[in-house]
Amino acid sequence: METTRQAERQRSAAERRRRELLEAADRVVLRDGPKASMNAIAAEAGITKPILYRHFGDKGGLYRALAKRHTDSLLSALRAALDAPAQRRERVEATLDTYLAAIEARPQVYRFLMHPSDDAAPAPEQGFDVGRHSAPLLRRLGEELGKVIAERVDLGPGNEQMARIWGHGIVGMMHAAGDWWLSDRPCSRAQLVRSLADLLWGRLAEAGDRPGGPGF
Amino acid sequence: METTRQAERQRSAAERRRRELLEAADRVVLRDGPKASMNAIAAEAGITKPILYRHFGDKGGLYRALAKRHTDSLLSALRAALDAPAQRRERVEATLDTYLAAIEARPQVYRFLMHPSDDAAPAPEQGFDVGRHSAPLLRRLGEELGKVIAERVDLGPGNEQMARIWGHGIVGMMHAAGDWWLSDRPCSRAQLVRSLADLLWGRLAEAGDRPGGPGF
């Protein structure tokens, strides 16, 4: 009975298929933005809907698989920027710039990841489950950055907790500023990067009140 | 011909009706979260769908009207915190705390505002329209905070531009950290507020590298 070798072959074939499907989905998302429908994706892959559902369960599953690919890729780029041999501030700037360059290069994918039209919340749960399914990309980035900060920066007591908070906060800052910048393009990328780094570097605390104003 | 007085009466009646509809929508959103359907909202208001469409055009219109109400209310609370007679840091902490208390008190509304299941993007525009319809609440908060910073803080040349960037960045930080905190509840609200204020106050720049690590 050669079941094991056979099973192995079939499993790897299934994985190849899965990658093909993901690439097709990617193309459609690139083309249609976040309104990409399961039908359209299946058509692009040359098959029909039920197969997608066999592979990914539901739309949320396909979304998660797609998101994981892009998030992994983005995350490795960010890690590289964060690990470059340079001063802390330069590395922070490089990381911001890497993120912004990425969302600038593939806005459709970015939009799909950030604003999934729907998520997997079939139960009309009435409780406080807010955000459980919300943008996993941001969550993951925040969590990862929190870890990095916790292991590299000395924040004294309560280190880990504060590092997580900062991770999510910094990622959120980057995201919101990037989202706004991408749609309005009010300045160059470099300028945006510099301003955000300045913010993180405490210029808000150092800046004086404006003459005549009530202060801030 | 008494058309003007008549028209006036009818207009004000329509506005009253509109407010009633918005309040009904509010109740449904409170109850059902972001999955509230137009049918459900109409039923709650004691009427049927087409009337909603006559008043608000489409779901996006209803969403915008609802969002405006809550955003206005939140914004005035935030302004109050920002205008209190105290030192800058205390005011920033009060503002953060006000925001977090608001999302903590009404998570369903918050979720509806932040994660609208869909928006009004009928055109299959393929260009770079990313984020044009994305979370208006955050945009508006960022824009307002940017104005406040620009008029109160002295940032030297490029004041206005940098103030806008900071406005969106700070709002994004607050939002992402709040979203994460609301779902995981890893610490008290006060602690979160303190940590975020510390971040804004430049503790990232001041902190030393951790012993043994590659620095940050």
Next chain:
DNA sequence: AACGTACGTTACTTGCGGTAACTACAGTCT
């Protein structure tokens, strides 16, 4: 009395997520 207009309804279309039931073909067991 006839008319326009705003309010309201029922009943429909369209489109999407998701599923059930069936077909075709590979390799395996007796």
Next chain:
DNA sequence: AGACTGTAGTTACCGCAAGTAACGTACGTT
């Protein structure tokens, strides 16, 4: 060889929500 099992694939359907068309009705204007 021929029955057995499982997997990729199909068509055809369900349920549901957004949005619309056509129709009815009350009321102030002329």
